[in-house]
Amino acid sequence: MYLIIKDLSVPIQILKMRALLRRIPEKHAKHATIQDDLIKFESGYRGEQYVKYYLNFLPQNNFYIFHDLRLSTNSHTFQIDVLLLTQKAAIILEVKNMFGTLFFERQFHQFIRTANDKEEGFPNPLFQVQRHRSLLKQFLTDQKAPAEFPIEYLVVISQSSSILKTTETTIDIFDKVIHAEKIPLKIESLLKRYTNTILTSRQLKKLSTSILAHHCPPNHDILQKYEVSPAELQRGVQCPDCKSIPMQRKKGHWLCVTCGITSKLAHKQAIIDYLLLVSPTITNQKCREFLFLSSRFAANRFLNSMELVLRKNGRGSSYCLPESQFEK
Known part of the structure; x- marks a missing residue:
């Protein structure tokens, strides 16, 4: 059984960029930049949609699910693509909707994609989700959650056709990096590591309510971001x-x-x-x-x-x- 506390919806940034593209001429100096950014945001959103589908097949545990969650602690704001709460542990899912060959290089901690004969470097999603784990830990401490409440994390590659690679000596990376279709089995495996129930049903519900109350939606001024004057609309x-x-x-x-x-x-x-x-x-x-x-x-x-x-x-x-x- 699972309960969606915060559902997935079209991000406000996407809606604002679509509106802005409707309202500025194609020859506008920022049109191409906005269009490129929109493609990236929509790709990320599609990836989260793929992940949501596989969450329907979660094992029979009590899950509270949050999509696209944005929290703050110690003046640091962080965004979690998917947060799963159970009585035994919390699990963060960092979603990447990327195609091609994805190489996790350990020596220089690089994340490299090769697609269409082009090699590109991207921010390492493992570092990103580890940072979110640390911030979430602090946030839960602020909410008086038990100190021993564990937080797991996974990097989820939504494209099943993407090829994941690393060196033989760093194969342990794939304990944390999976394709979306493996979510149900992987989460079931993770939870088997924890035999103790940390939160009562009442505590879990109270914590979920507190997390939702602290969600802070982004309120970006899209015109200011792209330096577009209202008079140009x-x-x-x-x-x-x-x-x-x-x-x-x-x-x-x-x-x-x-x-x-x-x-x-x-x-x-x-x-x-x-x-x-x-x-x-x-x-x-x-x-x-x-x-x-x-x-x-x-x-x-x-x-x-x-x-x-x-x-x-x-x-x-x-x-x-x-x-x-x-x-x-």
């Missing part, structure tokens, strides 16, 4: 077909003057883009300005139809998009 409703901006409001629907299609709902993506890029809240006036919309009543109807959270402040009102709606 293309305002208006984007055509869902040919992607041109802006569409025109004609007789109760949106008309694309480039390809001629019409839409009644194209404004929704534009409002979401504003919330992702410009500000986490939007007013009726800002909505009209961003959509090139003249009708206050139409803007009010659009905002109220999108299941946004209404915030009343004195004489004005603003709307924000709840986190659960972003991936929709």
